[in-house]
Amino acid sequence: MTVSAHAEPERQIRTEFEPYLALLPFLASLMGSRTEIVLHDTSDLSRSIIAVENGEMSGRSVGGPATDLVLKILQNRDYLERDYLTNYLAQSQTGGYFRSSTFFVRDDAGQVIGMLCLNVDDGPLHEARQLLESITRTTGLLKSSGQAPDAPPAVSAAASSSSTEVAERLSLSVDELTRDNVARTVSRLGVDGSRMTPDEKVQAVRELDSAGIFLMKGAVSHAAVELHVSEPTVYRYLKLARGQR
Template sequence: MILADDSPPSTGTGAPRVRRSLDGERLLAVFGQLVEPLGRSLPATSEVVLHDLSLLPNSIVAIHGNVTGRVVGDPATDLLLERIAAKQVADSFVNYETVLPDGRRLRSSTMIIRDVAQTPVAALCINTDTSAWQTVEVVARAMLGTLAPDDAQALVSPDVPSQVPMVAQGGPAAGGGPHETFVRDIDELAQVILTKAIDETGVPVELMHKRHKVDVVRQLEARGLFLLKDAVELAAHALQVTRFTIYNYLNEIHDQAQEEDDRKASNEV
């Protein structure tokens, strides 16, 4: 297991830090000690990761296993950053599928740890590489005579295992549920967030009107990009505008949100 020392490493990102409560400190210490034994209790293809949410974005403080290749001091995933930025952190999102760039499929769970004041202080994550189990499933189905013709190629083609549909109990179907990207540094995290937000508009940056760019900035804020250092400059470069334009878009977005809140409040009176 890799475990951070007692002094939190400087993120160097300018992201705001949340002061931990004494209860939060205790919880992090307790779960930090559980990472290694929990990891040793799981299959060797599993990885256990502990995030200290006060250190976002570089939040990994303990890790056991090497499924995603990350180490202490590496950043949170885009999914975890988005949930924290939205301040809508569920107690857990369990048994969802993620896919690594090399095609390996993971079954992942993220459990949010809260202090006595119900403030999220940590996230305990488990990622299990299920590629080997997919192969076992295909072989079993072949032996039972239930293997579909399209899946039979998985027994002879090295490219097919990553395409074999996963059968999971109690979790979202393949392609459903949360989408999560594992990154090794802040630059990669920022690029992932930027690319997703821009691609979702369906319009190339060169052809975007103001409304498209405002929508992109709204998505970037919702995904937590502006928790990262130099995020405004990154967004401005990606959208081919000035940093002051990004600030204007953010002000416009916040004003619209405030107007919506005021309208809802007036309707409830």
């Protein structure tokens, strides 16, 4: 099945995705323009997005790559213990925050073949709440009722999330996804790649592997650049890291 309205032109869509393709415009109509809805086919992570509604929220479009969270889920096989994740914090490349949820799409054998993701921009709702609290403070309504307002959310655009820690980054390209994740891992270790010891570089590769980054084509070359080593050396570190688990 080829769906020109929501899918990449000339890209063959698996029949298992047909019900979800029909569901996307319904969800977009129901949830409104502040909810981005994305359907991923995990058979090709470099261009996993096969359908999207309200993609302007994150800047993503059909043919875009999987996110870092999708890679981590696949690498750690989280889908074996649950069918979905809800109310976690995601961030777009433009800095916007979303309250996000992901449903695992399975085939008849129960294997995960894709993911249906909803990203909700709660910013206006919480701005309105803060405005209302400000007004009630001014008029003394809160004082007369003896109630105190809740503390403002740490991240207003995702205050309904169970955590204010970003769990997913909505990357626009494969290069961006791999480069940013490699750079963050190196930064988290606190040592520039050029000054890392071999053991520290193995640790960096281990963390990247646990995050599923090496499931993405081109990740090894980005890791080699950030760690100031050759690609064969990254493969050697990867073998060492997996052997030490």
